[in-house]
Amino acid sequence: MNEKGHIVKSFDTDLTEISNLVMRMGGLAEAQLAMAIDSLVKRDSELAQQTVQGDGKVDELEREIDNMAVRMLALRQPMAADLRVVIAALKISTMLERIADYAANVAKRVIAINKLPPIRPSHAVPRMAQQVQAMIKDVLDAYQNNDSDLAMQVWRRDAEVDESYNSLFRELLTYMMEDPRNIGGCAHLLFMAKNIERVGDLTTNVAEIIHYQVHGHEPEKARPKGDETSFATVTIDDKAEGSE
Amino acid sequence: MNEKGHIVKSFDTDLTEISNLVMRMGGLAEAQLAMAIDSLVKRDSELAQQTVQGDGKVDELEREIDNMAVRMLALRQPMAADLRVVIAALKISTMLERIADYAANVAKRVIAINKLPPIRPSHAVPRMAQQVQAMIKDVLDAYQNNDSDLAMQVWRRDAEVDESYNSLFRELLTYMMEDPRNIGGCAHLLFMAKNIERVGDLTTNVAEIIHYQVHGHEPEKARPKGDETSFATVTIDDKAEGSE
Incomplete structure (x- = not known):
């Protein structure tokens, strides 16, 4: 990952190793989210249960990366680009852990909605x-x-996710209003959608850290934010008044 | 904060300074949450707007702490307890930034629900x-x-927060089912409650890092988790069937 040679040969090995750990953790977080979504599509509570259990492995990898980073900082005292690799590993692993957390929460909610009729x-x-x-x-x-x-x-692609979330948020609220029997299931879907929107945010945070690792600073322009549902009332309002 | 003397006098100054920055950031995050809740209680959209704007100051402090931590790691190469102070500052500032984020999100939702009749x-x-x-x-x-x-x-106190959240979650869903006109407002309250529950989680994470700073490792016992709403269907189910 680093171009310049090191006097202590094994420091490069350390850098490669910590990057590999982050990649492995990333692959695991990716797989956890895929399993959670798959369990939703297939209404498969057993797969959802596996996803919930799988979260422990992600947490373990985070601790491993954390320990390795602190050890490298303490013993190797890296500078400049090398220091950034270690700091980036420390930060990205925190984000990946949260992505996997959200995946596990989606899976928990799959187990819950599978007890209800499909919506x-x-x-x-x-x-x-x-x-x-x-x-x-x-x-x-x-x-x-x-x-x-x-x-x-x-x-930059996160803005599209936020748009999808906005329209899904409105769709779910409309659906709740149409039939109160949908409320329980839709509340879970609402949180699932929010979880996935947050995973999108976290992915942009990882992107920012990669920019930092390469350039020494985070991107300057504020990220385009498309999630406006915190402010949303119009559609809901109209609907609510329409049903009076 | 550290007992042993340092050869380079100003390193202690650095340690004190970074801890002070974290304290300041903590105070700010605390104030942001207080303002958000106050704006909810008083239905004060202007105060909520101020809270949303105030989030920028928290983000600024996080960047300041981040930069200072990286600078200290690069130039001072701290060891043992000193290194832990720096690592702890880095981690706690991330958590405080998220706490303030959740506070800002609560404030945004206050602005939204203030456009609806009180519930x-x-x-x-x-x-x-x-x-x-x-x-x-x-x-x-x-x-x-x-x-x-x-x-x-x-x-340990976070378990009580989770219990409060559980009962609030059920209360809100029941309220939605009673009258579809409540759905829009209750959806926002549902997310507010979830935000606050997450702030509780983050606060326990800060506690874990303090334990790490003092003892060199995080507490061993897994934190008691009381939030079971991801799995919740029973009450909802009953209600839904009752309204058929």
Whole structure:
């Protein structure tokens, strides 16, 4: 990952090793999200249960990366670009751990909604998840190849995820209003959608850290934010008044 | 914060300074949450707007701490307890930034629900927030005094927050089912409650890092988890069937 040679040969080995650990953790987080979404599509509670259990492995890898980073900082006292690799590993692992956490939460909610009759908008959640899953794949490629351009491309794509979330949020609320029997299931789908939207945010954070690792500073422009649902009332309002 | 003397006098100054920055950031995050909750109680959209804007200052402090930590790691190459102070500052600042983020999100949702007629369960959210605000206050005291016992006491209190969240979650869903006109407002309250529950989780994470700073490792026992709403269907189910 680093071009310049080191006097102590095994420091390069350490750098490669910590990067590999981050890649492995990224692959695991990616797989956890894929399993969670798959369990939603297939209404497969057993697969969802496996996903919940799988989260422990991700946490373990985070601790491993953490310990290795602190050890490298303490014993190797890296400078400049090398220091950035260690700091980046420390930060990215925190983000990956949270991505996997959100995946496990989606899986928990799958188990819950599988006890209820199927509801229509559950198909919209996997559609939105696809966008986010593609972002994760690309951001991990960007990390592996130290490719800051690809990272920034991923970063910009988050606005589309936010748009999908906005429309899904409205769809779910409408669906709740149509029939109160949908409320329980839709509340879970609402949180699932929010979880996936947050995974998109975290993926852009990973992209920012890759930019930092390559250039020594995070990207300057504020990320385009498309999630406006915190402010949303119009549609809801109209609907609510319409049903009076 | 550190007992042993340093050859380079100003390194102690650096350690004190970074801890002070974390304290300042903690105080700011605490104030942001208090303002958000206050704006909810008073239905004060202007105060909520101020809270949303205030989040920028928290982000700025995080960057400042980040830069200072990286500078200290690069130039000072601290070891053992000193290294832990720097690592702890780096990690706690990330958590405080997220706490302030959640506060800003609560404030955004206050602006949204203020456009709707008042709904009853909005009083239950501040009650739950009080527990979390007390936890934040104590965890900052624990940080300031390097008091790992107090940190662990805070850590254990999160189970009560989770219980409050569980009952609030059910209350909100019931309220949605009673009258579809409540759905829009309740969806926002649902997310507010979840945000505050997450702030509680983050506060326990801060407590864990204080334990690490003092003892060199995080607490061993897994934190008692009380939030079971991801799995919740029973009440919802019953209600839904009852309204058929």
